[in-house]
Amino acid sequence: MGFEYAPAPESRSIVDIKPSYGLFIGGEFVEGSGASFKTINPATEETLAEVAQADEADVDRAVRAARQAFRGWSRMPGSERAKYLFRIARIIQERGRELAVLETIDNGKPIKESRDVDVPTAAAHFFYYAGWADKLEHAGLGANPQPLGVAGQVIPWNFPLMMLAWKIAPALACGNTVVLKPAETTPLSALLFAEICQQADLPPGVVNIVTGAGATGQALVAHPDVDKVAFTGSTAVGKQIARTVAGTNKKVTLELGGKAxxxxxxxxxxxxxxxxxxxxxxxxxxxxxxxxxxxxxxxxxxxxxxxxxxxxxxxxxxxxxxxxxxxxxxxxxxxxxxxxxxxxxxxxxxxxxxxxxxxxxxxxxxxxxxxxxxxxxxxxxxxxxxxxxxxxxxxxxxxxxxxxxxxxxxxxxxxxxxxxxxxxxxxxxxxxxxxxxxxxNTFNKFDPASPFGGYKESGYGREGGRQGLASYLQGEDL
Structure with a gap:
């Protein structure tokens, strides 16, 4: 006879979900130019918030803010950039319960997974890449590797906070600035991360977050002033992105589907x-x-x-x-x-x-x-x-x-x-x-020091580890 488990619900009171959210551009929350959309709790179908849908003009604003911030951020000593990444990592830990509850409400995943996997792994990636920020010449990627510029990053709905960390942490450590688009169904943890960037006093424009559906991501990928595209999601969309950037000088990493x-x-x-x-x-x-x-x-x-x-x-x-x-x-x-x-x-x-x-x-x-x-x-x-x-x-x-x-x-x-x-x-x-x-003799184990990525229709490029720096740097040997 099996045990009967009494309910052990985590309290929602730690999270303050606002009725509506704008875009995060240039270090501030701003109104979007287009319509808004609803994000819902998939476990109950209740509406959680109205979220701004960024159009091409909004994406352009975000990319311009990132470009403006790039000059100062890229020239900042790596040891100084590292301080911001360490600060973000610590704030993620301090607000871990809040992030876990929000992720579970918006995504539908069990709280024990958000709490024990997603949040700690996100913090670990910021800690790990903070350690690399002043050691890039020792990464085996050239004697004086340089950042690429503005990174356009599009993340999926299955691990919203974790995928954000996988992409933003190495980009910032290398001196790039970022425009990130979270998935349409799970934007809330990225918007809370925007608050964390403010709390960490990250210079305005270093991280920008534009919410929306596929058209928003398409505008970001196709923007002529984006130097690097990073995408995690379906193989079909990955192929579309590859076609969009073909013939440009954009550096691309794609982490796509699997059938392990x-x-x-x-x-x-x-x-x-x-x-x-x-x-x-x-x-x-x-x-x-x-x-x-x-x-x-x-x-x-x-x-x-x-x-x-x-x-x-x-x-x-x-x-x-x-x-x-x-x-x-x-x-x-x-x-x-x-x-x-x-x-x-x-x-x-x-x-x-x-x-x-x-x-x-x-x-x-x-x-x-x-x-x-x-x-x-x-x-x-x-x-x-x-x-x-x-x-x-x-x-x-x-x-x-x-x-x-x-x-x-x-x-x-x-x-x-x-x-x-x-x-x-x-x-x-x-x-x-x-x-x-x-x-x-194990499965689904991740470590920020270990590279992750695929072959064939699972994409190309690696995230995590020393190898994860390569796609955010340029130099004589790259």
Missing amino acids: ANIVFDDAAIDQAVEGIVGGIFFNQGHVCCAGSRLLVQESIAEELLGRLKRRMGTLRLGDPLDKNTDIGAINSAEQLARITELAGAGDDEGAERWSPACELPTSGFWFPPTVFTGVTQAHRIAREEVFGPVLSVLTFRTPAEAVEKANNTPFGLSAGVWTEKGSRILHMADKLRAGVVWA
């Missing part, structure tokens, strides 16, 4: 692997570009592993994202729920067998139960297309060579996981897998 293989060999510690599988696909409701959405399990242990996996899935708690006991929160939007539902339906139509634990879905908001499909082949859409939801496709293999062939049989190449007790097998698989990140 999580490979379990017959000598793996099965209970440990099950935890890694659950974390790999159900963390953040599967809204993870590097999610382990394809489970490749060695045939001889498939039945035993699936039995244990289903038992573990039966203990996952779905519900109020602000409850500290919740494992599975809300799907971020009605549009994303429709996409997940459609692809899961394709799995049914193509003959795969669907299983979900007994799970009562809330009556309001956007929800999808943790789901596993067995009887999946390489031809199934759920094995080929990125679902970006809590849906796991299970395939089997007999030999390491077959596992490699199946894992690499995808247009994506962002991440992979290998579960085995043999170190030599881990190294062999890591050498053969065409993925930017290969986790060994």
Whole structure:
């Protein structure tokens, strides 16, 4: 008999959500020229705030503010820039509970993930790149590397604060200034970060935030005075961005979709692997570009592993994202729920067998139960297309060579996981897998000192680590 968990809701009172938000340009909140849009709580569908929708004129204002600030910021000694990054990192820590609650309300992810993963990782990236700001000549990127100028950055809705940190921290450390566009469905943590920039006394114009939908991002990417474009999001939009910047001198990094293989060999510690599988696909409701959405399990242990996996899935708690006991929160939007539902339906139509634990879905908001499909082949859409939801496709293999062939049989190449007790097998698989990140006996682990990025349709360029500095610098050797 399982334990019954009493509700343990986090209080919303720590967050003060304003009725409406403008744009953050030149160190101040200003009115937008265009219309506004609503951001909602995906767990309840309640309207949280009205947010300004930046048009081309607003984007131009922001880029001009960033260009004006670039002269002073780029010439500032690295040790001085580092002080601002350290200050931002400390304020993120100090306001961590506020940021976590806001992220959960606006995004739908469980509070324990916002609190324990998103906020600490965001702060860690600012601390890490603060340390690099006065050491750029030692990064192996030329004797006297220089900043590029104005960086136009477009981030997704699955990790709004974390993706902001991944992009802004290295850009600022290298002496660039930034215009950032958060996702339309999750703008609030970026707008709170704007307040943090004010609190840290960051010089006006060094960071600018323009909110809006796809047209706003398009205007930013296409702006002639943007020197660097950084994008995290779907492969389709990434291809569109690549076409937009073709023929220009803009430096570009794209971190796009994934269809990661999580490979379990017959000598793996099965209970440990099950935890890694659950974390790999159900963390953040599967809204993870590097999610382990394809489970490749060695045939001889498939039945035993699936039995244990289903038992573990039966203990996952779905519900109020602000409850500290919740494992599975809300799907971020009605549009994303429709996409997940459609692809899961394709799995049914193509003959795969669907299983979900007994799970009562809330009556309001956007929800999808943790789901596993067995009887999946390489031809199934759920094995080929990125679902970006809590849906796991299970395939089997007999030999390491077959596992490699199946894992690499995808247009994506962002991440992979290998579960085995043999170190030599881990190294062999890591050498053969065409993925930017290969986790060994773990999954979804991130460190600011470690580079992250993909191959093929998962994009190009790296974020994090020393390598993450390269795309924000220029010089003789770059």
